[in-house]
Amino acid sequence: MNKDVTLLILAAGMGSRFGGLKQIEPMGPNGEFIIDYSVYDAIKAGFNKIVFIIKKENFDLFKETIGKRVESHIKVEYCFQELDNIPEDYNIPGDRVKPLGTAHAVWCAKDYIHEPFAMINSDDFYGRDAFIKAYNYLSKINTNSSQFGMIGYKVANTLTENGSVKRGVCEVDKDNYLVNITESAIEKIGETITASPLDGRKSFEVKENDTVSMNFLLFTPKIFEYIEEGFDNFFEINKDNMEKSEYLIPEVLGDLIKNGKARCQVMATSSCWHGVTYKEDTPDVKEAIKNMVESGEYNNNLWN
Secondary structure: OOOOOEEEEEOOOOOOOOOOOHHHOOOOOOOOOHHHHHHHHHHHHOOOEEEEEEOHHHHHHHHHHHHHHHOOOOEEEEEEOOOOOOOOOOOOOOOOOOOOOHHHHHHOOOOOOOOOEEEEEOOEEOOHHHHHHHHHHHOOOOOOOOEEEEEEEEHHHHOOOOOOEEEEEEEEOOOOEEEEEEEEEEEEEOOEEEEEEOOOOOOEEEOOOOEEEEEEEEEOOHHHHHHHHHHHHHHHHOOOOOOOOOOOHHHHHHHHHHOOOOEEEEEEOOOOOEEOOOHHHHHHHHHHHHHHHHOOOOOOOOOO
16 A cells, blocks of 8 residues: 655745746646646656645636646645734734745645645646655655655756756755755856855855755655744744745755754755746747657646
């Protein structure tokens, strides 16, 4: 009997740089979205439940597009990332519209997930090898463990020619455990790949084979406790900038590692990222999927 393993898909963002709700931009030969391929690969790997994190106002749109395609193939649940869904005693400024960040998004799923789970972004194409490695790891982990995981990508496999991309530059020890993660804007100009930390620290050069995080993170329900514990610190540090500050899951993970509360094993994948950070990325993503269909990796009509 296969172990219950869930895929949590973060889909509450609107994709401002892309210019619309990019989760429902057709990319496959029969109108498939990037999310379709993530769900399909997750099913092939062994995952048996999907939880979508969305905005409440997008529920009907999501269910009529993505939901109706995948609900007959795997158990699907929806939960909402809303600004009023936070622990008691905290307040969000009334003029804030943007979601509170990825850590808050994960925390909003706490009532829907009681088993090991992977989290991914909705608008990134991760590749089947990544899902296979994620399932193999999660299917062996104890539900109450603080031993987490990450799918690590070669930085060269995650870039676009159309501008910078946000990635977590990873420092990994000899045993393949995460030591540190630096959220950065990464861009390749000529032969040089430069990472500019989002916290304002000095930019640095990275090599093509260096490991980066694509927010393909592997957790147990223990992470919900840690996120809730971290709200105090987040609100205190950002009390003067709550209109824009974000509570980010890589920062939570980094703090847990630094404080010795959790460990995170990094599993390298050979997969290449495809995504639509910018609207100009769309033709390349469509071409990549077309090539994978022609090679037989995916059906021409994915769900038939």
